[in-house]
Amino acid sequence: MSDRVINCIEDLYQMLDAAVQLEHATIPPYLTALYSIKTETNPEASAIIRAVLVEEMLHITLAANVLNALGKHPDFEAQDFVPSYPTYLPDGESEFLVSIDKFSSTTLDTFLQIERPSKRGPQLDSELKGCVKRSNHHVFELKAVKPLKSSTYSFYSIGDFYEAIREGIEYLEDQANRKGETIFIGDPRFQVSNRYYYSGGGEVVEVFDKTTALNALELIIEQGEGHTHQIFNEQGELSHYYRFQQLKLGQYYQTGDSPGHPTGQKFEVDYKNVYPVKCNPKxxxxxxxxxxxxxxxxxxxxxxxxxxxxxxxxxxxxxxxxxxxxxxxxxxxxxxxxxxxxxxxxxxxxxxxxxxxxxxxxxxxxxxxxxxxxx
Known part of the structure; x- marks a missing residue:
């Protein structure tokens, strides 16, 4: 058995479709938590959640650009695109549900689970890199966790999920190049550029080949879980995981800090100044x-x-x-x-x-x- 998750172009299409769906699946929980904070309270929490939301939109754009570069369009109108909450995401060593709920300490714990860094090495007992075995795979709804070659695995982190896509792109493009071909057959006119996208959440990467595709995926990984467990990236920006961790610890990170030990300005998070939104309303x-x-x-x-x-x-x-x-x-x-x-x-x-x-x-x-x- 190959240790790659992606072995053909159909696998890659499925994974990138799942990537777009996965990035979107975080938006309803993040939006609801942001909406639930009462006006003029918890400015730190509001600013951090809003910044993460803007970057999630960027990640959707980047994943869609990669998919379009391969000759396939994402489908935001598919009937299974928006999951029914609560739902499971692909990461979760011990499975956790993601809900639509008010901003709270429990909600924040879920956000940290969503964005958590990869756990590389022998801790993951699976024949597939970055994956963990499941006994209850049937509970997952998102396409991002539908098995491609095994009914018993899912990804430990979103970063591991994207690493599998990166490895698949490199493998399939290498196979195509040996035949004098390429997998990047999409019309460049479908690429979204910074001309059409402005959010302050980072630069859009237009995707035309393997190099630009890998650059787009690397940006998603860095902004989400961080790169090699570093708090700040090369541009001096915090990943989503460490941004949320600041709220959990009530203190900002600054240059030179180690993970879990911020030394910047302290602040208070007031969970009482939040509207009592019903969890997962229908x-x-x-x-x-x-x-x-x-x-x-x-x-x-x-x-x-x-x-x-x-x-x-x-x-x-x-x-x-x-x-x-x-x-x-x-x-x-x-x-x-x-x-x-x-x-x-x-x-x-x-x-x-x-x-x-x-x-x-x-x-x-x-x-x-x-x-x-x-x-």
Whole structure:
């Protein structure tokens, strides 16, 4: 058995489709936690979560550029693209659920699990590098953890997941080059560049060949878990894992610090100044004909339209991406109607966005697009 996860171009397509889905799957939990923080409180937490969200959008863009460079488009409108929360992500030595929930110490622990660094070496008992064996693989919903060659493994970290993609690209491109061919057959016109993307979260890498593809994937790994367990990258920026760890420890990292031991300015995280959002709410939780239910449906329509806009951007409509990041944060106006109002059945608990997409009719999609464009 090969120790590679990716052995043919179809494997690589599946993994990159999964990468786009995986990066997106972190956005609803991060957005909800950000929305739940009361205005003018917890500035450190708000700033850090917002910065991570912006970079997650960059990671989606980078993964989509790699996929487009290989001649295949990502599909943000696929019916299984948005998972039903709570859901499992591919990393988790002892499995953990990712929920849509308010900002809390428990939520923060989950964010650290999502972004945790790789655990290289013999600690991972598997025939596949970066993977751990599972006895309950059936519980996973995301395509990112669907087995390619074994029904009993998943990746220990998101970084390990991307390392498998990198190794697959190098292997398949080498095989193609030996025949005088290349796997990078995509139309360059579908590449998103910095001309169409601005977020302050880093530079977009346009992908045309193996070198640029590996550069794009390296940026995702560095911004997420960090590179070789270093706190700061070459540009002096913190990875997501260590940004979240600052909130857990109540102190900023500064140059020269070692992991787990920040020496910068201290600050307080106030978990009490957070709206009591219901964990993993569903539209069905809200009474019929109630304002909460209408707000939940409106939010979902707007979010689905956001995904439709992103889908167009990676299929030749790059200009649609220009305002997408700002639009993502504009969703807060609709989410606030849910987050700031108690449930009629439980006054001590508030509503929240459900991120439930509808695919039952073209009219729903058309309505959501119209709603988004006029928001």
């Amino acid at each position: 539209v069905a939780d809200f009474p019929e004909d109630s304002e909460l239910k209408q707000a939940a449906l409106q939010f979902n329509e707007n979010y689905q339209a956001f995904l439709t806009t992103i889908n167009r951007a990676f299929r030749g409509g790059q200009e649609d991406l220009i305002g997408a990041v700002c639009g993502m944060f504009r969703l807060k106006e609709c989410a606030s109607q849910l987050i700031r109002n108690p449930l009629p059945s439980n006054p001590l608990m508030n509503g929240g966005p459900t991120f439930e997409m509808r695919y039952d009719s073209i009219s729903v999609k058309a309505k959501s697009i119209k709603t988004w464009e006029t928001a």
